[in-house]
Amino acid sequence: MTTAAKRAAAQRAWKALRPLMNHQPSRLPPRPGSPRIREEFEAKQARRDALEKHAPILIAALAFYIKTITQSDE
Secondary structure, three states: OOHHHHHHHHHHHHHHHHHHHHOOOOOOOOOOOOHHHHHHHHHHHHHHHHHHHOHHHHHHHHHHHHHHHHHHHO
């Protein structure tokens, strides 16, 4: 992949994952049978699916981050 393609893929991953990661579940546990149980389950599933879909890009970004941190420490 070229740098532009990697950057575009990272941008798509960011747009897909950011709203999912910013979702904060309530501090109180949901009551049995409440619709919130289903909503929280669906939010977790959406996060899982998005992470799985964008895993190669996220791993490449993490490797790049670790590489730059290591180089700056030397």
